[in-house]
Amino acid sequence: QVQLVESGGGLVQAGGSLRLSCAVSGRTVSNFAMGWLRQAPGKEREFVAGIDWSGGRIDYADSVKGRFTISRDNAKNTLYLQMNSLKPEDTAVYYCAGSFSRVGVMKSAAAYAYWGRGTQVTVSS
Numbered sequence: 001q002v003q004l005v006e007s008g009g010g011l012v013q014a015g016g017s018l019r020l021s022c023a024v025s026g027r028t029v030s031n032f033a034m035g036w037l038r039q040a041p042g043k044e045r046e047f048v049a050g051i052d053w054s055g056g057r058i059d060y061a062d063s064v065k066g067r068f069t070i071s072r073d074n075a076k077n078t079l080y081l082q083m084n085s086l087k088p089e090d091t092a093v094y095y096c097a098g099s100f101s102r103v104g105v106m107k108s109a110a111a112y113a114y115w116g117r118g119t120q121v122t123v124s125s
Helices: none
Strands: 003-007 010-013 018-025 033-039 046-051 058-060 068-073 078-083 092-099 119-124
Touching: 003 092, 018 033, 018 092, 018 119, 033 068, 033 078, 046 068, 046 078, 058 068
Parallel strands: 010 119
Antiparallel strands: 003 018, 018 078, 033 046, 033 092, 046 058, 068 078, 092 119
16 A cells, blocks of 8 residues: 655745655655645645656746755655745645656646645745
């Protein structure tokens, strides 16, 4: 059974940084396509960053390019999202997601079969 557990969210001032972690069990991240998506109140869940199953391809939403970095540690079986220069509009619940897909970086929430429960990120102005 695949389980994803996020941690690292919190309250931070604009311009600050946070690092989110997603611990994976039941599946090896080294060949598991994964992503970070977020959902703000009243909005649909949106893609933030993703990594393909091989780790060779990474993509970001335009709104976070140059500020966020997705990475994974195969030894720790963990996915990360380093978030710098945070803005109030980054406030949302951030979800870690995974898929057995081999078709590259997936940007649609519907493409992911496995989800964590989410971690709240709040950026104050």
